[in-house]
Amino acid sequence: MLLALDTSTDWxxxxxxxxxxxxxxxxxxxxxxxxxxxxxxxERILLxxxxxxxxxxxxxxxxxxxxxxxxxxAIAAGQxxxxxxxxxxxxxxxxxxxxxxxxxSKMRTCPLLPAGRDQYYAAFYQERNRKWMRRSPFMVATLAxxxxxxxxxxxxxGEIDADAELMLRDLLGPKALFASPASRMRRAGYxxxxxxxxxxxxxxxxxxxxxxLYVRQxxxxxxxxxxxxxxxxxxxxxxxxxRD
Amino acid sequence: MRILAIETSCDExxxxxxxxxxxxxxxxxxxxxxxxxxxxxxPEVAAREHLRALDALTEKALRDAGRQLSEIDAIAATVGPxxxxxxxxxxxxxxxxxxxxGLPFVGVNHLEGHVYANWLYELEGGEPPSNPPPEPELxxxxxxxSGAHSDLVLMEAxxxxxxxxxxxDDAAGEAFxxxxxxxxLGFPGGPIIERIAKEGDPNAFPLPRAA
Ligand SMILES: [Zn+2]
Numbered sequence: 001m002l003l004a005l006d007t008s009t010d011w012x013x014x015x016x017x018x019x020x021x022x023x024x025x026x027x028x029x030x031x032x033x034x035x036x037x038x039x040x041x042x043e044r045i046l047l048x049x050x051x052x053x054x055x056x057x058x059x060x061x062x063x064x065x066x067x068x069x070x071x072x073x074a075i076a077a078g079q080x081x082x083x084x085x086x087x088x089x090x091x092x093x094x095x096x097x098x099x100x101x102x103x104x105s106k107m108r109t110c111p112l113l114p115a116g117r118d119q120y121y122a123a124f125y126q127e128r129n130r131k132w133m134r135r136s137p138f139m140v141a142t143l144a145x146x147x148x149x150x151x152x153x154x155x156x157x158g159e160i161d162a163d164a165e166l167m168l169r170d171l172l173g174p175k176a177l178f179a180s181p182a183s184r185m186r187r188a189g190y191x192x193x194x195x196x197x198x199x200x201x202x203x204x205x206x207x208x209x210x211x212x213l214y215v216r217q218x219x220x221x222x223x224x225x226x227x228x229x230x231x232x233x234x235x236x237x238x239x240x241x242x243r244d
Numbered sequence: 245m246r247i248l249a250i251e252t253s254c255d256e257x258x259x260x261x262x263x264x265x266x267x268x269x270x271x272x273x274x275x276x277x278x279x280x281x282x283x284x285x286x287p288e289v290a291a292r293e294h295l296r297a298l299d300a301l302t303e304k305a306l307r308d309a310g311r312q313l314s315e316i317d318a319i320a321a322t323v324g325p326x327x328x329x330x331x332x333x334x335x336x337x338x339x340x341x342x343x344x345x346g347l348p349f350v351g352v353n354h355l356e357g358h359v360y361a362n363w364l365y366e367l368e369g370g371e372p373p374s375n376p377p378p379e380p381e382l383x384x385x386x387x388x389x390s391g392a393h394s395d396l397v398l399m400e401a402x403x404x405x406x407x408x409x410x411x412x413d414d415a416a417g418e419a420f421x422x423x424x425x426x427x428x429l430g431f432p433g434g435p436i437i438e439r440i441a442k443e444g445d446p447n448a449f450p451l452p453r454a455a
């Protein structure tokens with residue numbers, strides 16, 4: 001049994017998968033307190049599917065890119081569960097999870113997740129030699145910068161609000177296509193499928209190596225020489241200086 | 245009663261196994277050296293380091309104590325106050341561990357953790373000491389002085405505290421760090437200033453004294 005955990009953004013999702021079927025899934029909009037909401041959701045899934053945690057032998061977590069603090073909630077929880085239950089742990093990119101259900105469309109697909117400051121996390125996916133694959137590095141950029149790399153019809157999925165949709169239509173005209181609201185959401189059932197496949201084909205890596213994809217700021221920003229992306233807004237929590 | 249406890253509220257990742265509330269069976273602390281370059285703690289960097297270190301430290305704490313997870317009775321973690329992104333790493337790891345191992349999870353206040361350090365003692369040569377130090381008597385007045393806190397608290401009974409007073413600006417530890425930064429002494433400021441102060445001239449400046 002595989003337990004899938006995703007707290008990459010405000011949207012969080014948990015699923016239980018037996019290798020063939022998704023047995024249970026819960027997807028919700030977290031109120032900035034995923035730490036408090038994740039475990040009750042896990043317990044509900046286990047209860048509603050009458051599954052004991054001891055039946056879980058695999059854990060999959062979404063590794064972003066996304067909210068760094070949010071990502072660490074599911075990854076830390078997944079590490080703890082894997083350590084406590086002796087399960088294998090696997091990390092899957094959140095953008096891979098978003099694009100995956102659209103593979104049968106054979107369309108060039110671009111998942112988007114808000115990265116703050118008018119920027120988005122993005123990547124391009126397409127079928128090549130009958131294999132669905134990511135065709136770009138993970139990016140963090142404005143919609144205009146992302147669209148500059150788009151020449152063909154592209155299906156946008158992920159967290160795209162009305163303003164972003166309008167902007168993409170402005171920038172790309174008829175080349176911008178949008179998945180329906182429900183089908184562009186992120187669901188842990190897909191994370192579970194990808195995690196299961198990954199663990200079938202490659203051995204477990206060291207648990208501490210599973211961490212968020214810390215996508216750097218693009219080099220056009222002055223801060224690009226930082227070893228890490230800028231700290232989040234809680235920098236002043238201890239009254240200590242921000243790195244700038 | 246044997247508890248595995250996890251602390252990630254600031255820039256040190258700590259995992260300990262303590263018996264009967266007092267006897268330290270293992271205590272592993274990883275200090276994050278990455279902050280020395282910045283002269284202060286960057287919360288995002290600290291949280292990243294916690295996540296990288298925590299699982300291996302937990303494994304080591306169990307190994308040092310010569311225990312399996314199945315021989316632990318509860319999992320505890322600091323839940324605040326502290327750097328929220330850092331706390332979330334320790335608390336969620338601990339809750340996952342507790343859920344998977346079928347153990348109770350205990351969320352602990354950071355300052356309570358400082359207070360209860362006074363109850364702890366170490367083993368001597370791997371064995372409990374023949375006469376362990378006596379427990380502090382209650383009620384007690386507690387002064388909590390740390391990197392982020394300067395608090396005076398009345399401890400009436402176990403886990404029953406009444407705040408008496410606290411700093412209205414910087415905590416003692418922050419004052420050390422800020423002075424060290426102004427004087428370009430490095431980070432963290434406490435140990436550096438303490439070392440240099442020993443070679444100082446106590447009469448160089450006339451300072452006011454409380455009568
Ligand atoms: Zn402290």
